[in-house]
Amino acid sequence: MQGSYSICSGCRKPVSIKEKKSSKYLEGVHCPKCHDSLTDDQKSRFAMRQKQILLAKKLGKRHIFKKEY
Ligand SMILES: [Zn+2]
Incomplete structure (x- = not known):
């Protein structure tokens, strides 16, 4: 929510x-x-990160993603 x-x-x-x-x-x-x-x-990196977070939530897992600097 x-x-x-x-x-x-x-x-x-x-x-x-x-x-x-x-x-x-x-x-x-x-x-x-x-x-x-x-x-x-920066925008594309944030968008990519957000996509992975949403995907992880959908799958019911903790979000695991590579850190990019
Ligand atoms: Zn802002």
Whole structure:
């Protein structure tokens, strides 16, 4: 279940419901506040990580993924 707000994975700041409705918000990736400051490379890495987390949740396992730096 989703809470009323969540923390942006891109900038670690709370994301409001209004911001979540923005086209610049992508769960687990970026919010309108950091959308413009993240590089495409960062966005694709966050998106990939988010995909693995969602997949792991779906499978009911703890998420295991390679750390990328
Ligand atoms: Zn953000």
